[in-house]
Amino acid sequence: METRIDFLEWLEPDMAFKILSCLDDSADLVRASAVSRYWQNIVVSNGLSKQLCMSTFPQLACITRVVGPSHENSSERDHRAYASLFRALTSFPLTYCVADPVSASSTDNYPQESIMNTLDPRDTIRNRGSYWSSKGSNDTETPETLIYSLTANICVITEINLHPFQALFQFDFPIYSSRFVRFRMGHPKSCNDLNYDFVDAQECADDKFIWTYTSQMFPVIQQNRLQRFKLPEPVICIGGYLQVELLGRVQKQASDDKYYFCVAHVQAIGRQLSPAFSVEFSEPSNSVSLKYDAAKFGLTVSNGQNGSLSTSVLPVQPPRQLAWGNLQEFMQIVEGHDDGVEYDVWADEFDPIL
Amino acid sequence: MTSSKTIVLRSSDGATFEVDEAVALHSLMIKHRIETGGADSTTIDVPEVTGNTLSKVIEYCKKHVEAPNSDDLKSFDTDFVKVDQAVLCHLAKASYYMNIKGLLDLSSKTIADMFKGKTVEQIRETFHIKNDFTPEEEEELRKENSWNLFV
Numbered sequence: 001m002e003t004r005i006d007f008l009e010w011l012e013p014d015m016a017f018k019i020l021s022c023l024d025d026s027a028d029l030v031r032a033s034a035v036s037r038y039w040q041n042i043v044v045s046n047g048l049s050k051q052l053c054m055s056t057f058p059q060l061a062c063i064t065r066v067v068g069p070s071h072e073n074s075s076e077r078d079h080r081a082y083a084s085l086f087r088a089l090t091s092f093p094l095t096y097c098v099a100d101p102v103s104a105s106s107t108d109n110y111p112q113e114s115i116m117n118t119l120d121p122r123d124t125i126r127n128r129g130s131y132w133s134s135k136g137s138n139d140t141e142t143p144e145t146l147i148y149s150l151t152a153n154i155c156v157i158t159e160i161n162l163h164p165f166q167a168l169f170q171f172d173f174p175i176y177s178s179r180f181v182r183f184r185m186g187h188p189k190s191c192n193d194l195n196y197d198f199v200d201a202q203e204c205a206d207d208k209f210i211w212t213y214t215s216q217m218f219p220v221i222q223q224n225r226l227q228r229f230k231l232p233e234p235v236i237c238i239g240g241y242l243q244v245e246l247l248g249r250v251q252k253q254a255s256d257d258k259y260y261f262c263v264a265h266v267q268a269i270g271r272q273l274s275p276a277f278s279v280e281f282s283e284p285s286n287s288v289s290l291k292y293d294a295a296k297f298g299l300t301v302s303n304g305q306n307g308s309l310s311t312s313v314l315p316v317q318p319p320r321q322l323a324w325g326n327l328q329e330f331m332q333i334v335e336g337h338d339d340g341v342e343y344d345v346w347a348d349e350f351d352p353i354l
Numbered sequence: 355m356t357s358s359k360t361i362v363l364r365s366s367d368g369a370t371f372e373v374d375e376a377v378a379l380h381s382l383m384i385k386h387r388i389e390t391g392g393a394d395s396t397t398i399d400v401p402e403v404t405g406n407t408l409s410k411v412i413e414y415c416k417k418h419v420e421a422p423n424s425d426d427l428k429s430f431d432t433d434f435v436k437v438d439q440a441v442l443c444h445l446a447k448a449s450y451y452m453n454i455k456g457l458l459d460l461s462s463k464t465i466a467d468m469f470k471g472k473t474v475e476q477i478r479e480t481f482h483i484k485n486d487f488t489p490e491e492e493e494e495l496r497k498e499n500s501w502n503l504f505v
Contacts, residue, residue: 007443007481015450015462022466034474034495037486080498298500 009038016042026052026086033079044075049082057089057156059213059236063279068292081292085277089156089236092271092300097155102147102241103198103205106135108260110202115146121163121226121265129264131165133176136258140249144261147198147205152274153240154290157185159230159269162244165262166224171254176262177222179248181229186211187239187281209241210286222250226265234270238279238288242268276300361388362397363412369405370397371412380415382453402451407444410437414457435464439480 008016020042023029026049033043043049053060068077101115117130134144150157164177186209188194193208218229244266249259276297280289361378363371378398379385387398400408417430424430435442442461449457469477478485487495 007483011443011447012450015446015458018458019446019462019465022463023469025470028470030499031472031474031477032469034487034499035477035485036483039483294498 008042013042017046020046020048021051023048024052024056026083030083044079047075047078047082049079049086053082053086053089056086057234057236059238060085062212062238062288063290064287066290066292067280069294077292080294081290084292084294084297085273085290087301088273088276088297089234089271092273094158094269094271095151097150097152097157097268097270097272098148098242098266099151100149101199102149102194103145103203104132104134104147105143105145105204105206107202108133108135113262115199118146118263118266121267129165131262131264133165134246134261136253136256136260137249138258140259141247142249142259144246145204145206146244146246146263146266147209148242148244148266148268150237150240150242150268150272152272152278153187154236154238154274154277154279155240155270155272156234156236157231157242157268157270158234159228160242160244161226161228161265161267161269162220162263163226163265164220164222164224165264167262174251174253175222175224176251176253176260178220178246178261179250180217180246181220182217182245182247183213183215183229183231184211184243184245185213185235185237185239186241186243187279188241190283191281206243209243210239211243212238217247220246224264237270239281360396363408364397364399365403365405365408366401367405369408371408373412373416374419377412377415377419380419380454381411382455383451386453400452403448404444407441407448410441410445411448411452411454411457415454418456431460435460439468 008019011019016038020029020032020039023032029043029049029052033040066074066078066081068081098119101119104115107113107115113131113133115132118132121129132146160183162181164175166173166175188209190208193205198205213235215229215231215235221227244263246261246263249261252259276293278291280291281287282289359375360372361375361384363373363378363384365371375388379388384398384400391398403411414434417427421427435445437445442464445457446461446465449461468480472480477483485492
């Protein structure tokens with residue numbers, strides 16, 4: 001008659017720990033913890049789910065505690081939260097993650113060249129692609145930054161796309177790209193700082209943030225197309241803010257002999273972890289809590305693995321042929337233009353693009 | 355002058371194996387015993403390990419000491435752990451007691467790989483493990499882990 005001895009119990013506890021630590025998928029760890037009480041104890045009391053998350057995604061090290069369903073003891077809660085977090089980080093659907101603009105370090109003609117224009121690649125202003133333009137500079141080394149909020153305050157970003165703008169309405173069709181681009185991710189120093197419209201005030205919000213991740217410098221090609229910058233490893237953005245830094249001006253504007261940056265479109269691709277997960281920063285210590293909602297997590301998983309990157313799910317304002325709401329203000333600007341374009345084509349351009 | 359000193363290892367069931375000292379030193383436990391045991395420690399007892407397992411452990415150490423840079427080391431390792439489960443578990447335990455890091459890592463990873471993709475019930479079957487949860491606890495676990503398709 002066969003006696004069933006739990007082989008992990010037969011091995012030394014250190015060995016059992018070592019074997020279970022070799023598992024590189026949280027789903028395996030969860031199953032292992034359901035095999036027997038002994039296995040459950042090893043997985044849960046040693047925090048193996050947390051260990052797996054931390055070794056795979058070092059950016060998570062800043063998380064100081066987990067907030068979750070209150071009836072569990074803390075080891076069980078951590079076990080469940082981190083196992084689910086790993087699953088979310090590796091297999092939630094890919095989606096577009098840029099939500100709203102926060103600030104641009106400078107803007108040439110506001111509002112028609114506002115950072116708002118970089119959100120939706122489809123919108124046009126008078127049949128020109130819409131774009132953001134920096135102010136001009138005589139120094140090619142003057143950098144510029146664009147800051148965006150993301151769709152969730154914790155997400156994992158796999159790549160960022162940038163489309164430099166080509167001015168087809170200018171002689172010689174200049175492309176106002178940069179030599180390099182660099183990305184940062186982080187969180188605001190204080191959430192009160194962001195109760196302010198930096199875009200409208202045309203102020204730069206760089207110093208309101210703590211950037212916890214800085215990428216390498218990626219070379220940018222001076223071409224009028226969407227360029228993909230794949231991050232060497234997926235990066236967790238804890239805090240929900242992305243900075244795009246443009247370095248090295250290459251294109252002068254003929255009319256004033258100054259160097260500009262112009263960008264048609266910016267987008268980030270990754271997995272957003274809300275509503276199952278969110279992070280909370282407590283001031284002034286800046287400690288980070290991870291909030292886990294098991295029910296919402298279960299719902300996200302059961303809603304399917306089919307992420308969508310079709311342009312119909314770009315998170316945008318409806319297409320704006322008119323970039324600002326005040327028609328009178330707009331007419332003043334339009335009348336100031338001297339390129340002689342007829343304006344009675346406006347009626348057509350109010351048709352929304354779906 | 356290189357000493358071709360040999361060491362005798364004695365298993366739990368009295369089997370003896372003569373090995374080159376260099377090979378024996380691959381086990382940090384034996385290294386420690388030799389260093390602390392004085393000049394006349396030529397026979398070392400390994401009571402935690404049976405003869406069959408010890409012979410395999412020695413085979414591993416020989417290969418890794420005598421040809422550490424050989425191209426076929428990786429395939430040697432892969433083939434080495436293609437053994438039945440009981441042998442694998444004994445190897446793992448032996449490598450732990452004898453403090454042989456390479457073999458410990460290899461056998462641990464191989465055992466862990468045996469869990470991958472199996473349901474909880476299949477894991478229990480494979481390793482002859484008794485389910486000591488109550489039906490209520492089982493049900494609770496199943497519910498909480500329902501996102502995990504293999505529960």
